[in-house]
Amino acid sequence: MAAKKMYDTPMLDELEKGPWPSFISGFKRLRDDHPDERINEMASSLLGQLEHSYETRKGYWKGGTVSVFGYGGGIIPRFSEVGDAFPASREFHTLRVQPPAGNYYTTDMLNQLGDSWEKHGSGLVTFHGQTGNIMFIGTTTKGTQHFFDEINEYGWDLGGAGPCVRTAMSCVGSARCEQSCANEHGIQRWLVNNFTDDVHRPALPYKFKFKVSGCPNDCVNAIERADFAVIGTWRDDMKVDQEEVKNFVKAKGREYVIDNVVTRCPTQALSLKDDDTLEVDNHNCVRCMHCLNVMNKALSPGDDRGITLLIGGKRTLKIGDLMGTVIVPFMKMESEEDYERLVEIAEETIDFFAENALEHERTGEMIERIGLVNFLEGVGIEVDPHMVNNPRQSSYVRTDGWDEEAEKWFARKTEEAAG
Amino acid sequence: MAYEDMRQPIESGCPDGFQYMHPVMRKNFGLWKFHEHPRPGVLRHVAHSGDEIWTVKAGTQRILDVYSLRKLTEIGEKYGDGYVRFTIRSNIEYMVSDESKVDPLITALTDAGFIVGGTGNSVAMMSHTQGWLHCDIPGTDASGVVKAMMDELVDEFQNCNMPNRVHMTTSCCQINCGGQGDIAINVQHTKPPRINHDLVANVCERPSVVARCPVAAIRPAMVNGKASLEVDEKKCICCGACFPPCPPMQINDPEHTKLAIWVGGNHSNARSKPTFQKLVASGIPNNPPRWPEATAIVKRILKEYKEGAKDWERVNDWIERIGWPRFFEVTGLPFTKYHIDNWRGARSSLNASTHIRF
Ligand code: HEM
Ligand code: SF4
Ligand code: SF4
Ligand code: SF4
Ligand code: SF4
Numbered sequence: 069m070a071a072k073k074m075y076d077t078p079m080l081d082e083l084e085k086g087p088w089p090s091f092i093s094g095f096k097r098l099r100d101d102h103p104d105e106r107i108n109e110m111a112s113s114l115l116g117q118l119e120h121s122y123e124t125r126k127g128y129w130k131g132g133t134v135s136v137f138g139y140g141g142g143i144i145p146r147f148s149e150v151g152d153a154f155p156a157s158r159e160f161h162t163l164r165v166q167p168p169a170g171n172y173y174t175t176d177m178l179n180q181l182g183d184s185w186e187k188h189g190s191g192l193v194t195f196h197g198q199t200g201n202i203m204f205i206g207t208t209t210k211g212t213q214h215f216f217d218e219i220n221e222y223g224w225d226l227g228g229a230g231p232c233v234r235t236a237m238s239c240v241g242s243a244r245c246e247q248s249c250a251n252e253h254g255i256q257r258w259l260v261n262n263f264t265d266d267v268h269r270p271a272l273p274y275k276f277k278f279k280v281s282g283c284p285n286d287c288v289n290a291i292e293r294a295d296f297a298v299i300g301t302w303r304d305d306m307k308v309d310q311e312e313v314k315n316f317v318k319a320k321g322r323e324y325v326i327d328n329v330v331t332r333c334p335t336q337a338l339s340l341k342d343d344d345t346l347e348v349d350n351h352n353c354v355r356c357m358h359c360l361n362v363m364n365k366a367l368s369p370g371d372d373r374g375i376t377l378l379i380g381g382k383r384t385l386k387i388g389d390l391m392g393t394v395i396v397p398f399m400k401m402e403s404e405e406d407y408e409r410l411v412e413i414a415e416e417t418i419d420f421f422a423e424n425a426l427e428h429e430r431t432g433e434m435i436e437r438i439g440l441v442n443f444l445e446g447v448g449i450e451v452d453p454h455m456v457n458n459p460r461q462s463s464y465v466r467t468d469g470w471d472e473e474a475e476k477w478f479a480r481k482t483e484e485a486a487g
Numbered sequence: 488m489a490y491e492d493m494r495q496p497i498e499s500g501c502p503d504g505f506q507y508m509h510p511v512m513r514k515n516f517g518l519w520k521f522h523e524h525p526r527p528g529v530l531r532h533v534a535h536s537g538d539e540i541w542t543v544k545a546g547t548q549r550i551l552d553v554y555s556l557r558k559l560t561e562i563g564e565k566y567g568d569g570y571v572r573f574t575i576r577s578n579i580e581y582m583v584s585d586e587s588k589v590d591p592l593i594t595a596l597t598d599a600g601f602i603v604g605g606t607g608n609s610v611a612m613m614s615h616t617q618g619w620l621h622c623d624i625p626g627t628d629a630s631g632v633v634k635a636m637m638d639e640l641v642d643e644f645q646n647c648n649m650p651n652r653v654h655m656t657t658s659c660c661q662i663n664c665g666g667q668g669d670i671a672i673n674v675q676h677t678k679p680p681r682i683n684h685d686l687v688a689n690v691c692e693r694p695s696v697v698a699r700c701p702v703a704a705i706r707p708a709m710v711n712g713k714a715s716l717e718v719d720e721k722k723c724i725c726c727g728a729c730f731p732p733c734p735p736m737q738i739n740d741p742e743h744t745k746l747a748i749w750v751g752g753n754h755s756n757a758r759s760k761p762t763f764q765k766l767v768a769s770g771i772p773n774n775p776p777r778w779p780e781a782t783a784i785v786k787r788i789l790k791e792y793k794e795g796a797k798d799w800e801r802v803n804d805w806i807e808r809i810g811w812p813r814f815f816e817v818t819g820l821p822f823t824k825y826h827i828d829n830w831r832g833a834r835s836s837l838n839a840s841t842h843i844r845f
Binding site for chain 1: 493494495496497498499500501502503504505506507508512513516517519520521522532540542546547548549550551552553554555556557559560561563564567569570571572573574575577579582600601602614616618619620621622623624625626627628630631634635637638639641661662663664665666667695698699701726728731734739741744752754755756757758759761763773775776777797798799830831832
């Protein structure tokens with residue numbers, strides 16, 4: 069047996085210095101200590117190629133097509149352009165695997181995944197990629213299939229890659245967070261698992277992402293990074309424990325509370341009374357979460373909880389960054405019908421997207437191109453003043469359907485008032 | 488493998504996390520009352536039932552080798568209750584129901600070289616993309632930049648001395664998979680793609696490459712008698728979007744690939760509405776293995792933020808209050824014509840008032 073090929077890595081060695089854990093030291097452990105020759109050669113080649121990138125300040129991977137039997141996506145194929153010099157990592161594909169909603173694991177499960185990955189892959193793994201997947205980094209085409217077959221048998225499935233429904237993410241939420249107004253993990257699974265076919269067989273114009281945060285703090289960055297952002301909220305009065313308010317004022321002082329809570333409220337909905345109780349103008353509170361974050365023992369979301377839904381958030385390419393737009397200001401998420409309604413909106417949205425978006429266009433860009441009203445009419449959602457920061461400013465508009473639209477508004481208001 | 492040996496996948500989708508949650512969390516699901524932050528890296532959540540869960544958070548190297556993974560699971564088995572979760576910034580969290588398990592957990596993690604922290608008003612672990620390790624269009628190595636920077640910011644990760652939390656991200660190209668951040672370090676290509684005309688016809692589907700360009704700078708062309716593409720270099724914004732569908736349009740360049748720093752991306756709705764990050768510095772050398780120039784600018788911004796911001800102000804809130812001219816003044820960063828937006832909607836970023844601070 070030939071000794072494994074070693075490469076000098078003077079630049080990467082620099083990244084072993086300093087207190088933060090070093091990924092380079094991890095690669096070297098695989099190279100130097102792992103009993104499996106396949107793994108230690110792969111690690112050695114990878115280190116060689118990476119050092120080469122550091123020296124030349126260029127990347128050397130290119131894409132291709134690799135998938136497992138039965139699926140069209142879920143793998144990021146990587147072939148090395150410098151495979152002759154670093155042969156053992158010539159093929160170095162990544163599998164995107166969907167984590168449990170909320171990213172909970174037992175140590176046993178992690179060990180089991182580690183065992184399978186040592187059998188078939190490089191031994192490198194990330195919890196998680198920015199899209200939410202567990203990223204199993206580095207295996208051959210054959211290894212991809214074997215590893216998937218093995219972990220699929222004990223409960224794991226691939227996520228999406230390419231123009232498809234992607235793996236979703238939800239915050240820790242109800243499992244541990246007092247701010248949560250929704251069952252994030254339940255919502256995530258209802259949504260994503262309804263579109264399993266669209267995850268595995270890329271056939272959309274471009275990617276489509278769901279993200280779920282339990283409250284407007286939006287810990288998983290849904291508004292900016294999801295085509296379909298679900299954010300928990302409430303619509304009755306926030307709960308105020310006045311005894312805890314008094315304790316907080318006693319501990320921090322009136323000045324602190326006025327400067328950091330009362331005057332930071334974006335809608336001036338708070339007032340600290342002379343008796344150290346807090347008055348809340350709930351009708352003007354925009355549920356920004358600031359005061360609840362600062363005084364989390366004293367203030368809590370109300371009881372009439374549900375979600376706000378925003379569509380069309382995305383990053384840079386192609387027309388620039390877009391935030392999601394409010395489509396449904398509030399809906400309850402209690403009964404099975406509520407969940408079915410949410411899934412129905414998602415289905416309508418994805419169908420409309422599939423039919424109307426241009427190739428490589430995200431939902432936000434499609435909406436920007438065709439106008440929000442066309443999108444709303446396409447998916448069957450009524451207009452609402454919560455959808456805009458302000459009404460139109462440009463006078464270039466035809467309004468010949470005005471009377472009819474006004475009628476619709478009054479009819480809806482009457483219906484709502486009748487309950 | 489013969490066709491009949493192929494196994495049909497079980498399309499199970501996203502697994503139910505409930506079954507893998509710590510039993511105390513399962514029992515009190517949706518019934519939490521408040522939380523405290525007893526020390527950096529540790530959270531104590533209390534449920535209405537009176538039950539408690541203690542969380543110990545630790546930073547990792549994100550790209551884990553199985554040895555590191557097994558070290559983490561071994562600690563969870565020995566000192567925790569065998570339940571963990573990972574955050575969106577690739578930190579690991581151990582959850583235990585009993586306060587007495589907290590200190591041994593911290594000791595075990597620290598002894599194994601992991602860094603406990605990342606809670607409250609700390610500089611959290613940077614979320615990042617793949618870089619030279621795995622992506623096909625990276626201008627730099629995200630993992631390396633992050634390792635080098637976190638070495639320098641480790642005190643800010645372990646302590647919670649910032650006015651509010653600081654989220655940082657890196658992305659290895661302008662597509663910016665890494666996300667928004669209070670401080671975001673992104674690669675900025677500065678030269679149009681170099682086209683290898685001999686290869687275009689064979690490798691690229693020309694109409695889809697043309698369609699990819701955000702500024703319509705690409706045109707079909709005949710070059711040396713072969714079907715190829717040409718780029719109007721005046722229009723090109725060097726975004727690199729044409730590279731993935733057409734690798735002969737090489738965008739990476741060892742010299743002209745620079746790092747740029749963006750600030751004020753804040754996805755929370757707390758106080759102000761969510762904001763996107765804004766460009767503050769560019770032309771920073773892509774200088775592996777430790778990128779000292781980029782780190783120096785990040786540290787300077789953090790220092791001014793720490794000194795200048797009020798409690799609870801995020802970076803964007805702080806700048807909003809003091810104004811952008813003051814931001815450039817206190818950080819010593821140059822303001823150039825490149826800071827003035829000229830993309831769609833740019834007018835809304837111009838000052839149409841006499842609101843000026845002197
Ligand atoms: C060839 C092209 C591309 C490749 C190879 C690529 C690769 C990746 C990878 C590997 C990730 C996960 C990063 C990680 O978690 O470490 C990612 C995430 C992401 N990518 Fe890309 N990407 C490409 C193009 C794009 C484009 C064109 C966009 C356009 C907007 C984009 C937007 C994103 C976003 C927003 C995420 C993060 C997802 C999230 O957190 O929601 N990517 N990409
Ligand atoms: S988004 Fe809200 S509910 Fe979810 S973890 Fe963050 S603060 Fe808690
Ligand atoms: S949640 Fe925000 S808007 Fe509502 S009262 Fe508190 S600070 Fe004001
Ligand atoms: S930011 Fe660019 S280079 Fe980095 S992973 Fe995303 S697409 Fe690839
Ligand atoms: S780099 Fe971007 S702007 Fe320039 S030609 Fe390519 S796609 Fe167009």
